[in-house]
Amino acid sequence: MTSIDLNADLGEGFGRWQLTDDERLLSVVTSANVACGFHAGDAATMRRVCEQAAERGVRIGAQVSYRDLAGFGRRAMDVPPAELAAEVAYQIGALEVFARAAGTRVSYVKPHGALYNRVVQDEEQAGAVVDGVRLADATLPVLGLPGSRLLELAAKAGLPAVTEAFADRAYTEQGTLVPRGQDGAVVTDPEAVVARSVGLARSGLVTSHSGAHVEVRARSLCLHGDTPGAVELARRVRARLEESGVRVEAFV
Secondary structure, three states: OOEEEEEEEEOOEEOOEEOOOHHHHOOOOOEEEEEOOOOOOOHHHHHHHHHHHHHHOOEEEEEEOOOOOOOOOOOOOOOOHHHHHHHHHHHHHHHHHHHHHOOOOEEEEEEOHHHHHHOOOOHHHHHHHHHHHHHHOOOOOEEEOOOOHHHHHHHHOOOOEEEEEEOOEOEOOOOOEOOOOOOOOEOOOHHHHHHHHHHHHHHOEEEOOOOOEEEOOOOEEEEOOOOOOHHHHHHHHHHHHHHOOOEEOOOO
16 A cells, blocks of 8 residues: 655744644644744744643654754845854754653754755755764654755765655645745645645656656655645545545654
8 A cells, every 4th residue: 555654844833923722733643743943933932832742642753853943944044064064953852842741852853944945956055964863863864855965965965765745735846836926836736736645645646837747756745734624624524535545644
């Protein structure tokens, strides 16, 4: 039976401000990408999400980012490699404290936003992320875009490289994500998101922004937690996947 992991970005709040419905999303997903305080998240939020994830048997991933709370980690930044590596390790370490306190651990690492897109092609920044992961824990899997420099360098460094696809983001013909600033970058039609999810899981294909069929072989499928109606959409995606004969399970 075909299987796929279902992940979502969680813990994306700060203080009294909450963006994601963490508790309800944790009843649907199998992996949680938890904000580690650089683009969103704070100590109390990280602790709460780790406890809730542990209760439900959901894997915890460190969603590392550029230090950009004001821009939600979506602004391009130039960070020296040594500094970026240290900041990646710092974020993983912070989340690991709360994961262990909840009786579990950080199971993988996924970059967020501008950093995620940067390490698709930027070898220096990708190498810095890999160095940061190794500094924190040289056994941690790294989640990223198929064909990215990040996954290539992670594999060379001996880290498990896990491919990821996006059900609610538009793709270019090259298999990269359409920048958020462009029209149609985010797929908002729920039925289209559900259909794309099944297609990605079963055939590894997605229709690009220009209408071409693009191969995207992925072990994990991401749904954004900040999408309007994210919980109901996630439920529909999981239900349709299982109805289509796809087993939804964590990749680690």
